[in-house]
Amino acid sequence: MTSTYDQWIHHGEALDGRIIENADHLNEHIPFNEDVGMNEGEEDLDDRIPDMVKELFIAEEQGAENSMFAAILEEMKEELFPGAAVTRFSFVVKLLHIKSFYRISNAAFTAILKLLSLAFPACSLPTSYDEAKKLIRALGLGYDTIHVCPNNCVLFRKGLAKHDNCPVCGESRWKDADGRKQIPQKVLRHFPLVPRLKRIVASKKTAEEAQWHKLKRKPVENELSHPADGEAWKEFDRKYEWFAKDARNIRLGLATDGFNPFGKMNSSYSMWPVFVVPYNFPPWICMDESNFMMSLLIPGPECPGKDFDVFLEPLVEELLTLWAGLETKDAFSGKEFKLHAAVIWCIHDYPALSTLSGRVTKGYYACVRCDKNPCSRRIRNKICYIGHRRFLPRDHPWRTKKYFDGQTEKRDKPEEFSIDELMQQLERVKDVRPGKHPGSKDDDMNAIMAAPVEDEQQPNTAIEAVSQVLPSSKFLQNVGLQPALKKRSSRAETLRVQELEAQLEKEKQDKEELRQKLDGQQQEIDNLKKQSEEARQKHLEDVGDLKKQLEENNALLRGLISFNQSQ
Known part of the structure; x- marks a missing residue:
């Protein structure tokens, strides 16, 4: 950590006069390049592994032949060397822990094992990393490798497990054409989820903790201290009451995102891990990284995009099986029951929402x-x-x-x-074919370039083939593909242009005739307006003459009446 960085240890809470332990070390700066070591004071693995394996052995189906946990119990009895304080099993597990924590390569780990075997011949150590990893597989911590079509069409599993070519695009699953070395082009790593969920209820401690959300949680109104306090959890319980009645049924969250495993920001390599998180545990457990279960590791180098569903196939099958229920034994109560599990939400960023669900996000x-x-x-x-x-x-x-x-x-x-x-x-979209199929556009362009042409016509160029296969866009116009197509017009296109020009000329003539007709009608309207105005003026003059004559007659009549009265 740089020397200019201030360590923030409080976030606005009141101190209440509390004494902070180790206060003298709060402002000490940690060197940036100093490695963070493993916790040497943690509980010895020898005290935990035997009890865990014994519980798993008891929870295993009774009468099962070739029990893997029985084999582990026998393996754990072997000493590292005569009189050793640790067993061979726990020592190898600790070595694998160190390898994972300090990111030691497989080749370097194998070389260390060989050196230890050479220096301590009395110790019964594995000779390679693969041999040491077999012990972890016996605990159910391994994974299944599933070959994938290079174009993400199908997974080579179940009925397609023995196929050498993709039934959709015909692409070989092997890097070498003849398939003699049988090196797959793309591999999906699947970490089975069902055994790990069954192992939760196979241990008394974890089986009890898995029911904490219902048996020991004390909800407070308007306070979110556990995912069970959220509205999504409550809505799920209201909708599926049969699921909520049994506290042992496990609620899961699914999280995924792409990352670059090589740590180079300028590289476009992208892998997609898919994590499953059980939320039945107390908050200090369910939010811990050790509670995250990797279910799938989707290979790169490109984002799976709309083909994400193809890679989710093994996980979806497991989730459907868990939704229907699996018979298993609860170590806490010692009784058989049907275990159910369901995904109640997903955790991802907004672009990954489109990848995971397939809906539009832009x-x-x-x-x-x-x-x-x-x-x-x-x-x-x-x-x-x-x-x-x-x-x-x-x-x-x-x-x-x-x-x-x-x-x-x-x-x-x-x-x-x-x-x-x-x-x-x-x-x-039920009939949408998965897969990228990069060669389909190449085949279309080759077919356009190889198509026969009529006499006096030149064959289609690569530029014309690209412009016909790709959708029309401003990019094609900017790079000059559209003008190139316009210059090389065919006879049919020329005739079509002449026909459109003639049609346009005819429309212009019709418009001109219509305009002249409208002008004539407008002139007639003006003449009618003028005649109407003249008639109106004449009518007004006649009315004025009549009024004048009427006034004269009235004056004469008044004069006659006055004369008669004077006589």
């Missing part, structure tokens, strides 16, 4: 809560996620404001797919 439908009418809009050349006022109540005052985007919001919140609609969506 573009207009990137939001996992907006399956219909998403809150996304294209603004210039970017997709933006706006319109979140749709989630507000219908009578919320913010819906009528125009402060946000200049518009009011009257739409309802986006809807999610129902189970029936989701099954319909999955039905549409």
Whole structure:
């Protein structure tokens, strides 16, 4: 650790006058390159391994022939050398622990074993790493190697275990063409999950701890101290009450992500481990790294992408078996019972969500809560996620404001797919063929280039083949593929262009005739308006003359009446 780094030991909690032990060492700086050693004061393995193996032997099916745990118990009785304080088994396990902790290579570990055997001939040590690893396999800590099609089409297992070629793409599973050396091109490592879960209830201590979440946990309202306090756990218990009744049923979390095993950031190599985490234990156990169980190690060098389901096949089969239930023995109660297990959530980042589930995590439908009418809009050349006022109540005052985007919001919140609609969506992709098949586009381009051409025409070039196989995009236009296609137009294309030009000219003539007709109609309308205005003016003049004549008649009548009255 660098000398300028300050060690933060408190996070806002009150000290309450407590005395901090070893306070003199809080500000000491640890050298950056100093290795962190193993804990020498931990409990001796000889005190734990025999009891563990005995419990597993007792929990094993009665009457089973060739019990592997019985063989381990016999192996543990062998001394490392006459009069030794440790057994051969525990010594080898400690050596393997050191190898794993300090990252010693297999070749170096084999060389160390040979040196120890040469220096101490009285010790019965394994001669190689593979021989030492057989002891760990006997404890059920090994893995199965499953060959994979180079194009991720299928796994060579069960009915395909003896096949040399992929039944989908025809690619060989071996690196050498004849398959004599039988070196696989790609290998999936599967760590069986069922034996490890059965081993949890085969030990009295772990079997009791696996029921802690229901027997000893003391939930506090509005406080999350264990995954069982979360809403996902409670919703699962409400939906599957039969599963929640037995505290021994195991709830699992599935976690995965890609990583570069070589530690080089400029390398594109990517491997995908798949971990399974049981959450029945107390929080100080279920959140510990030692509780993580690696189930799959998906090989690189590329991300499996949409073919992730192919690699999950062994794990999914185990989970379906565990969901149906397995007969096993509970060491804590000493009774037989049916063990069930279920995955209640997955842990991954957002890009891995697409890899694991297959749903879209980019573009207009990137939001996992907006399956219909998403809150996304294209603004210039970017997709933006706006319109979140749709989630507000219908009578919320913010819906009528125009402060946000200049518009009011009257739409309802986006809807999610129902189970029936989701099954319909999955039905549409049930026939999708897994695998990358990199050679399919090459075959199409070769077929286009080798296609026969008519007289006076040149054969298709590689550029034209690429432009026809790949979808149209701005990249093809920028690199000059689209202009190249336009220059090399065929006779049919020329005739089509002439036909379109003639059609365009005819449309122009029709538009001109229509425009002239509209002009004539407009002139007639203007003439009618003019005649109407003249008639109106004449009518107004006639009305004025009539009014004038009427006034004269009225004046004459008034004069006659005045004359008669004077007589």
